[in-house]
Amino acid sequence: MSRRSAKRGAFTLIELLVVMAIISTLIGLLLPAVQKVREAAYRVECSNNLHNIGLAFANYESNAGRLPHGGFPENLNSGLANQPKRLNKGGAPNETSNQPWGWAYQILPYMDQKNLYESLTDQEVQSAALKTYSCPSRRVPTRIPSGTYANGFVSDFAANAGTYTSTNMPGTANFGNKITIFDDVGSVPTGFIQNGALVLPRVRTTDLKNGSTLSVIIAEKYVPTNLADGTAAGDSNPTFSAPPQNSNAFPMPANWYMRAVAEDKSGPYQDRSTTVFPIPDDGWAFGSSHPVAMNIAFADGSVRRMTYGNTQVFSLACARNNAKSFTIDD
Helix, strand or coil: CCCCCCCCCCCCHHHHHHHHHHHHHHHHHHHHHHHHHHHHHHHHHHHHHHHHHHHHHHHHHHHHCCCCCCCCCHHHHHHCCCCCCCECCCCCECCHHHCCCCHHHHCHHHHCCHHHHCCCCHHHHHCCCCHHHCCCCCCCCEECCCCCCCCCEECCEEECCCCCCCCCCCCCCCCCCCHHHHHHHCCCCCCCEECCEECCCCCCHHHCCCCHHHCEEEEEECCCHHHCCCCCCCCCCCCCCCCCCCCCCCCCHHHCCCCHHHHCCCCCEECCCCCCCCCCCCCCCEEECCCCEEEEEECCCCEEEEECCCHHHHHHHCCCCCCCCCCCCC
8 A cells, every 4th residue: 555645845935924924913012012012111111210310309498398399590600708608617518408419419318329319429429320310211321422521410300490480380389499590590589699699588398289199399391312322402401400591491310390381382292303393492391201101209199191182280280389179180
């Protein structure tokens, strides 16, 4: 009895093309799901970072009796003889209203970074790229690539310095970070100089007319997608030290405030390229790289999301002296 040998030949070209088409379709279906899961994880990490910073603000206030401030502009130091440096003559950091470096530096002891806070080398502090001050959706912890502040770390978060004064805004806020006002107007407001020294106002959470649950304390900041390497306007100064008061009046990343409404633009913003989405003073706005909404830390320690373009509610939540009622939908 003879047996017929059954041999399978090679794939035909049509069969191979069908298999490739199926694989391509599966990849096309799977990739968005993978990206969605990854973004969800990044958003949670970003929210946790903001939560930790918010807790550090609360602990700082509990010990200092005030919220941390935004720091002193560098050029004011030359005109005010009594302005201190980061370290006093004994080699210890100056504290509270006498510390010229900004809030990101001031809260380091409450971020498990006491050794960095007490470092004797300014450059070591400037270049410390902390993941807690970064949003993984946008970039890895980034340092300024070149220029005067080369190797200085840039944060992805900005403290609320208050809404911009304008007829279509709910008023001036500026709790804890009044120094941003100096950067905007180019001079020191009357009454902030005492005995030749700059004295920043003492602001507490009890001063927030909205209440702690409706007052923005810190949020993500807008950075153009094509300038996320530390070269964007307002993103090119180190996070920890005081900002230079330059001709463009850009405050350092830690001290941004919501100006966009005064320019009749909708914000907060989702990161986009300056070539397709130029906004006035594009270094001064809040925003993020997350889809749909950005993360915000409130004075009560909670972190919630706010959709892009929700201008009116966001500006009210940034105003310390706001008298209008509003709600925030998570």
